Amino acid sequence: MADTDATTSGPYPLAEPGLWVERVGSRVFPAGAPALFLDRDGTVNVDTGYPDDPAKMVLCDDIAAAIGAANRAGIPVIVVTNQSGIARGYFGWSEFAAVNGRVLDLLRADNASVDMVLACAYHEAGEGPLAIADHPMRKPNPGMLLEAGKRLGLDLPRSLIVGDKPADMEAGRRAGLSRGWLVDGESAVQSGFTVWPWRDREDFGGLLAAIAALGAVSGRP
Template identity: 35%
Template sequence: MTFDGRGLILDRDGVINVDINYLHRVEDVVFVDGIFPLLRAAKAAGYALAIATNQSGIGRGLYTEAQFETLMLWIRNQMASQGASIDAVYFCPHHPTEALGDYRRDCDCRKPKPGMFLQAITDLSLDPAQSWTIGDNWRDLDAGEAAGIAHRVRIDPTGTTVHQERGHWVAPSLAEIQRMMGLAR
């Protein structure tokens, strides 16, 4: 895969789907309002689309990697059917204190560390200066910042305005983020 260097790296829970804590079943997925138009517009504009998600539920023994992969295949198929195919998915099953067995470790991929972002930059030949990340938590944006991603936005549906906080942008909706990216029609 080659792109023009622009990428959009998204957190999953709270950005793509409503966060219900440890989502691992298709029947529990509710997509966040505006995700399909945003991803469709970004894909049409030449952005590589990637997901980077902490999934400590795997390490905690709440669900398996196979269950995660099954769910992600379904989500990717939903995105593709909407004209927004996802180019890569990165996940961290580890947790430094709450995980079991080999999953209990302090790794470089668990956000706020930048490991998943750096892998996406390498795999997709992204230019961090032209790329964006969207998360619903400060650790998502801190990971993007540590990887050099220039444009970082936290979605906060309780907010009413676009503003800066802690060196990152905050927006109340994915539609507003789509406008910020210059992708609104």
């Protein structure tokens, strides 16, 4: 069993024992910019269960193109990921750091970059300080999106979220976003939040159009 490395005094960007908040790169965004929020496992990279091996990381189809479109439009790209494997003791923050670094490197090799990564390790099945049920930072709760919004001064209602689970969409809705794209999902509308499916090239085109529209509103080409 791996060491959980659950400490704010270690070498990792932990805002608290179970919350990773990493600012990636140095791009500066104007106050009130909308963002592209992304789940990680199953959305950015192919889901391998409890990912602890960087060598097994493979990007999902078309995700680099979506992220690259946001980069060109001047839209912050933010990964928000639940990582209960850390709470369960399957791996620690060191393994998370290695896997996450590999995912970011794969994106960079495909001309796409992420601006912030937030990861929540809290889970009711965990041990010690990570054993918290329904933590506000764990999706479907909106804590990670709200934290990113506060740190970057984002316009959350105009932001988008892409994920492969209903919990991702619910986190977006609770954070005040108005739209999300659900990988292999169905369309739905709930309390002013619209879920669009991402199953094929037509759906992907709709996501790219939405990203481009955000860039146009933000004054970018």
